[in-house]
Amino acid sequence: MEIFDQPDTVNTFFAEVLLPVPIPKLFTYRVPHAWNEHVLIGQRAIVQFGERKIITGIILALHHQAPKEYEAKYILELLDNFPAVNDVQLKLFQWMADYYLCTLGEVMNAALPSGLKLSSESIVQLHPAFNLEESNHAFSEKELILLKRLQHESLGYSDIAKLLGTKHLYTILKSLTGKEAIILFEEIREKYRPKTEKKVRLTPDYNTSEALEQLFNTIANKPKQEDVILKYLQHVQVIHHPEANKQGIAKKQLITEDISESSLNTLIKNKIFEEFEVVVPRFDTEDKSELPIVLLSEEQDRAQSAIFKSFETQSVALLHGITGSGKTEIYINLIKKALDSNTQVLYLLPEIALTTQIVQRLKKVFGSTMGIYHSKFSDAERVEVWNGVLQGKFDFIVGVRSSIFLPFDNLGLIIVDEEHDSSYKQQDPAPRYNARDVAMVMAQLHHAKVLLGSATPSIESYYQAQQGKYGLIELNKRFGDAQLPQVILADMGRERKQKTIKGEFSGLLLKKIEETLKVKEQVIIFQNRRGYSPMVNCEDCGWVPKCVNCAVSLTYHQFRNALVCHYCGYKESLPQQCPTCTSARIKTVGYGTEKLEEELSLHFADAQVQRMDLDTTRSKTGYETIIDQFERGETNILVGTQMVTKGLDFDRVSLVGIFNADRMIHFPDFRSYERAFQLITQVSGRAGRRDKPGLVVIQTSGPDHPLLQTILRHNYKEFFASQLADRKQHDYPPFTRLIEITIKHTDKKTCKTAADILAEQLRDTLSFIRILGPGEPAISKIRNQFLMNILLKVPRGKYDLAAIKKTIVTLTTQLTTEKQFRSVRITVDVDPM
Ligand code: ADP
Ligand code: ZN
Ligand code: ZN
Numbered sequence: 001m002e003i004f005d006q007p008d009t010v011n012t013f014f015a016e017v018l019l020p021v022p023i024p025k026l027f028t029y030r031v032p033h034a035w036n037e038h039v040l041i042g043q044r045a046i047v048q049f050g051e052r053k054i055i056t057g058i059i060l061a062l063h064h065q066a067p068k069e070y071e072a073k074y075i076l077e078l079l080d081n082f083p084a085v086n087d088v089q090l091k092l093f094q095w096m097a098d099y100y101l102c103t104l105g106e107v108m109n110a111a112l113p114s115g116l117k118l119s120s121e122s123i124v125q126l127h128p129a130f131n132l133e134e135s136n137h138a139f140s141e142k143e144l145i146l147l148k149r150l151q152h153e154s155l156g157y158s159d160i161a162k163l164l165g166t167k168h169l170y171t172i173l174k175s176l177t178g179k180e181a182i183i184l185f186e187e188i189r190e191k192y193r194p195k196t197e198k199k200v201r202l203t204p205d206y207n208t209s210e211a212l213e214q215l216f217n218t219i220a221n222k223p224k225q226e227d228v229i230l231k232y233l234q235h236v237q238v239i240h241h242p243e244a245n246k247q248g249i250a251k252k253q254l255i256t257e258d259i260s261e262s263s264l265n266t267l268i269k270n271k272i273f274e275e276f277e278v279v280v281p282r283f284d285t286e287d288k289s290e291l292p293i294v295l296l297s298e299e300q301d302r303a304q305s306a307i308f309k310s311f312e313t314q315s316v317a318l319l320h321g322i323t324g325s326g327k328t329e330i331y332i333n334l335i336k337k338a339l340d341s342n343t344q345v346l347y348l349l350p351e352i353a354l355t356t357q358i359v360q361r362l363k364k365v366f367g368s369t370m371g372i373y374h375s376k377f378s379d380a381e382r383v384e385v386w387n388g389v390l391q392g393k394f395d396f397i398v399g400v401r402s403s404i405f406l407p408f409d410n411l412g413l414i415i416v417d418e419e420h421d422s423s424y425k426q427q428d429p430a431p432r433y434n435a436r437d438v439a440m441v442m443a444q445l446h447h448a449k450v451l452l453g454s455a456t457p458s459i460e461s462y463y464q465a466q467q468g469k470y471g472l473i474e475l476n477k478r479f480g481d482a483q484l485p486q487v488i489l490a491d492m493g494r495e496r497k498q499k500t501i502k503g504e505f506s507g508l509l510l511k512k513i514e515e516t517l518k519v520k521e522q523v524i525i526f527q528n529r530r531g532y533s534p535m536v537n538c539e540d541c542g543w544v545p546k547c548v549n550c551a552v553s554l555t556y557h558q559f560r561n562a563l564v565c566h567y568c569g570y571k572e573s574l575p576q577q578c579p580t581c582t583s584a585r586i587k588t589v590g591y592g593t594e595k596l597e598e599e600l601s602l603h604f605a606d607a608q609v610q611r612m613d614l615d616t617t618r619s620k621t622g623y624e625t626i627i628d629q630f631e632r633g634e635t636n637i638l639v640g641t642q643m644v645t646k647g648l649d650f651d652r653v654s655l656v657g658i659f660n661a662d663r664m665i666h667f668p669d670f671r672s673y674e675r676a677f678q679l680i681t682q683v684s685g686r687a688g689r690r691d692k693p694g695l696v697v698i699q700t701s702g703p704d705h706p707l708l709q710t711i712l713r714h715n716y717k718e719f720f721a722s723q724l725a726d727r728k729q730h731d732y733p734p735f736t737r738l739i740e741i742t743i744k745h746t747d748k749k750t751c752k753t754a755a756d757i758l759a760e761q762l763r764d765t766l767s768f769i770r771i772l773g774p775g776e777p778a779i780s781k782i783r784n785q786f787l788m789n790i791l792l793k794v795p796r797g798k799y800d801l802a803a804i805k806k807t808i809v810t811l812t813t814q815l816t817t818e819k820q821f822r823s824v825r826i827t828v829d830v831d832p833m
Contacts, residue, residue: 017057020109030072042083046076054157056117101828102430111405115383125154137179197280200273201248209239224263303475310471311449318465319453321475323685343412345396350421373399376620401435411446414439419452425833432829456678463734485687485694487712489703503599504591509657509697516655525639526683527659530613531555532595533588538578551781568783612640645683656687658698739792740832744785744825754824755788
């Protein structure tokens with residue numbers, strides 16, 4: 001029976017397919033009759049898109065209505081036997097598209113790991129045993145065309161579609177596979193096929209001690225075969241536990257230098273051993289080390305009960321627990337409880353650097369039912385986690401922000417650790433979402449609970465908790481005998497006068513480092529800039545090298561001996577001579593982690609100094625190696641960017657040095673105080689986590705600054721109160737919602753004109769809200785695009801947010817359809833960070 005070329009009848013299905021493209025609509029495709037029984041909502045389908053592209057989409061709806069404007073193309077292939085994306089996910093994706101003002105396609109693109117949305121294709125090859133000339137099959141003309149081409153090369157679906165037209169593609173391929181003329185070498189599946197391992201075990205006949213005894217008698221004169229069996233028995237204790245034989249042993253493990261493969265093969269041939277294959281995970285989550293017995297302290301216990309109590313009436317709780325108060329142990333108990341009641345759990349962490357240590361802890365408790373999901377994983381690994389959630393293999397996921405996209409269908413608990421962290425916010429590309437906020441919506445869809453945790457909660461979350469919208473649980477004591485560290489300031493102004501500064505280091509900090517190293521304790525140094533020095537200039541004429549694509553000065557990286565742009569990656573060598581005045585007096589200004597690392601090595605020649613920043617952690621295990629070395633005490637001083645501030649838990653760190661607090665505090669952004677408070681408190685929290693007290697030295701030129709004083713007193717509430725008053729006075733979150741519109745164009749004037757027009761139209765239409773700008777952002781050009789910003793401040797709860805957003809979309813779309821602005825790009829960021 002022909003699959004295609006059936007007339008449109010009531011039995012013809014059309015599918016609305018979501019494609020990972022930034023076009024705000026679905027696309028209609030026709031379902032081949034033969035698949036009517038198999039086609040499902042949420043299933044992935046390969047379709048032709050445009051003239052040449054073949055891409056993976058998701059089927060969102062099925063109906064019998066042929067599209068009026070065009071003739072629907074056939075779906076080329078259905079990829080799953082079950083929906084890869086479930087109903088709750090689709091609801092969440094739709095919410096994200098609506099809330100963050102992007103297309104559903106953009107959400108899909110962010111959600112699916114590349115392995116699940118391959119646009120490269122299945123490859124078709126001629127079967128090696130097939131010979132066209134000698135074949136006695138009758139082929140149609142079209143089939144012949146294809147077969148002749150395949151004699152010379154393998155072809156992708158899109159090549160074939162071009163050759164034959166898509167309408168015939170599926171029929172012909174099926175017919176040719178039937179005639180064993182071709183093989184569909186499915187690259188897509190091949191690459192993501194589960195990893196397997198060859199194992200061997202004794203055949204059932206030999207799986208008893210009596211049988212084995214007899215066996216040994218019969219092969220007594222074959223010592224090599226005997227060796228194989230003896231080694232096997234060493235690992236697999238069949239004699240005591242006949243069941244153990246079922247698991248067998250990896251072939252790799254059995255065959256070593258003294259064991260010959262050919263003897264094993266003989267044993268297999270003689271049906272004494274049998275070979276079998278098992279699926280092995282690409283990564284090992286099993287941890288065999290001892291599980292320490294943990295008893296919650298009185299404070300932890302009280303906090304835990306308070307969380308449970310709060311969950312009885314509220315769906316979100318905020319755990320405000322100071323650094324080292326033992327929040328993780330409480331999380332572990334909550335996770336266990338949620339898993340015991342057969343619901344899934346998602347534990348979100350802001351960064352991979354943090355996952356390394358926590359995952360090691362969690363592995364001991366949850367073993368292989370726990371999946372880990374983050375961007376340093378290969379695509380195949382991510383696909384495996386995705387499928388693992390889908391098939392119920394993992395009911396507990398630890399991961400970074402993108403884990404919110406996984407196909408959970410029965411979440412009971414979401415933990416958002418370090419909820420204040422800006423890494424939860426995706427900047428670019430769309431969807432520009434905040435995983436913490438999405439988690440709340442997700443929890444609603446699943447009727448799950450959310451626990452936000454932090455030592456330095458965001459102003460927004462703490463405010464909600466204060467207002468009674470979230471439960472609020474405070475944990476004010478460090479676990480055990482540990483005390484919060486003492487924080488002192490190194491007054492750089494005074495030290496400059498007294499000439500005690502060496503390089504970038506205050507005399508005070510140097511002295512404290514020396515004392516710390518002497519007693520074999522460790523030091524963490526935090527400087528939030530990578531590279532050697534953020535700027536270079538000519539001492540004679542003041543010339544500063546700038547990026548050719550962006551409005552920023554270039555950062556000097558000594559290791560690469562190059563000037564590098566941190567925004568676009570542009571690189572050039574450090575000039576020997578000033579290009580403007582030919583002076584050779586080119587000097588570096590300011591300092592980054594690289595320079596501090598160098599200075600530390602000079603000051604403390606015997607100490608091992610390690611640096612942790614973007615440049616040293618590019619490889620998959622970059623973080624792990626650095627953290628392990630520090631944990632084992634092989635490194636004495638760890639210097640790094642914000643990566644060193646988060647969640648790390650070391651026994652022997654008794655000193656933390658903080659550079660450039662002033663720059664953090666005075667950064668031009670309404671959140672700069674909040675960020676500075678969080679970063680400094682968090683990194684300070686790495687010190688003195690056991691019985692020895694810790695010390696924190698902050699280098700500053702403004703020791704009287706009120707924010708620093710609050711930090712010295714470890715007073716979150718005082719900080720919160722003053723910030724909240726500020727936010728209220730200046731109409732910032734949590735009292736308003738911000739929407740930031742960025743206008744981009746390669747021509748500065750066009751950019752500005754478009755921004756002016758848009759701002760005016762917005763003001764006309766949305767006269768009731770405050771609109772700031774257009775203004776140039778701090779960095780006014782990136783990758784050759786000039787930027788202008790417009791900021792909308794929407795008072796909370798007063799206006800219809802959806803209507804306002806709709807206006808924004810209408811006006812921006814209108815503007816970019818005007819001829820002169822067609823190449824202007826406009827992005828909208830809801831709740832920017
Ligand atoms: P936080 O995340 O609040 O900064 P952690 O959860 O990392 O704190 O706990 C700090 C340290 O105290 C960790 O090393 C942890 O192993 C230890 N700890 C916390 N609670 C307990 C407990 N109940 N029993 C034993 N050790 C604990
Ligand atoms: Zn010069
Ligand atoms: Zn640049």
